[in-house]
Amino acid sequence: MAIRERRLSPAAADSTAGNAATLELDQTSTPPQLNVGGDWTLANYRSLQRQIAALRAPLAATARISFSRLSALDTAGAALLTDLIGAQRTLQLAQTEDGLPPASQSLLTTVAQALAQSPPTAPPVKHSWASDVLERIGAAMLNLRANIIALLGFTGLTLQTLAGSVLRPSRWRLTAVVAQIEQTGLDAVPIVALLTFMVGAVIAFLGATVLANFGASIYTVDLVAFSFLREFAVLLTAILMAGRTASAFTAQIGSMKANEEIDAIRALGLDPMTLLVLPRVLALLVAMPALTFIAMMSGMLGGAMVCALTLDISPTMFLTLLQQDVGIRHFILGIAKAPLFAFVIALIGCLEGFKVSGSAQSVGEHTTSSVVQSIFLVILIDALAALFYMEMGW
Incomplete structure (x- = not known):
């Protein structure tokens, strides 16, 4: 049917x-x-x-x-x-x-x-692409201004806390500083050494390839030495620390903020700056120059290996040319930037941790922000330092 x-x-x-x-x-x-x-x-x-x-x-x-x-x-x-x-x-x-x-x-x-008491519905506002772009630029500028003011204020607070703790040995957290040195410095030695070794080998290979056309392959030694002593060692180390350490600082402090542990510290009458920020800043100030020195040695070792394999420049000859052509001032100019980079990376990592609002999403957002800001400021400061060195004739 x-x-x-x-x-x-x-x-x-x-x-x-x-x-x-x-x-x-x-x-x-x-x-x-x-x-x-x-x-x-x-x-x-x-x-x-x-x-x-x-x-x-x-x-x-x-x-x-x-x-x-x-x-x-x-x-x-x-x-x-x-x-x-x-x-x-x-x-x-x-x-x-x-x-x-x-x-x-x-x-x-x-x-x-x-219906009489309800407000009238406003007609939808028509936006053009130009107004949307200008609105986004304005919001980005306001956000940048707020971040700069927050970073400057946090820098002053950190320096004030550091100055107040210098003459009070009871406030020193040596155990926390040593633990942070191990985490930020000792544990990072393998990755820093491996990365700079490979970059040094690549630079030596490229230098030998290009300089061979001019019959100046011997200057590959100077290229590797100058680049790593002045720029690459400290810059690569700072970028690694920004991705590895700044994110760790933000995640650690942000998780404590989300779990209200920082509020508990304040309730006990303790200062979070002394307990959480100073040990991390001091540890990175110690670890960063040491890692930069290791990066310099590893980079030049990678360059020496390529020179020995492709240019028949023995390690003894490499060291002799290095001693003759490269002065100690290049090492000093490079290593002098390490504490400044360490201070900036540690401050941004800790500051973004304190900005966490309390959710897991906020922890992730501020962790990403700390890495981006750290890398940006490191490259900016390195560029300004290079211009300053050039103008001073160093």
């Missing part, structure tokens, strides 16, 4: 849900009369919307409203009526219309009062 499915149109479906809602405007009478009839309920909502849209022109203020044919009314229908004839006029009709049941009068009054 075949079963046939019968589908109703939306208007027919609406009409089957109780009495159909009607909305007729009688233009023959003077003034025009709007006849409201049927069930103005949620079941007929779509049908009522189509009928209201079919009126096209707005209803005249002098038009009469007749509710004599209205059989049912709920909140949805009352809202449509209020939108059609206005909140103030709906209130007047609800109080003066005799044909409305008391329940419908009360419902119309309540809905009209609620």
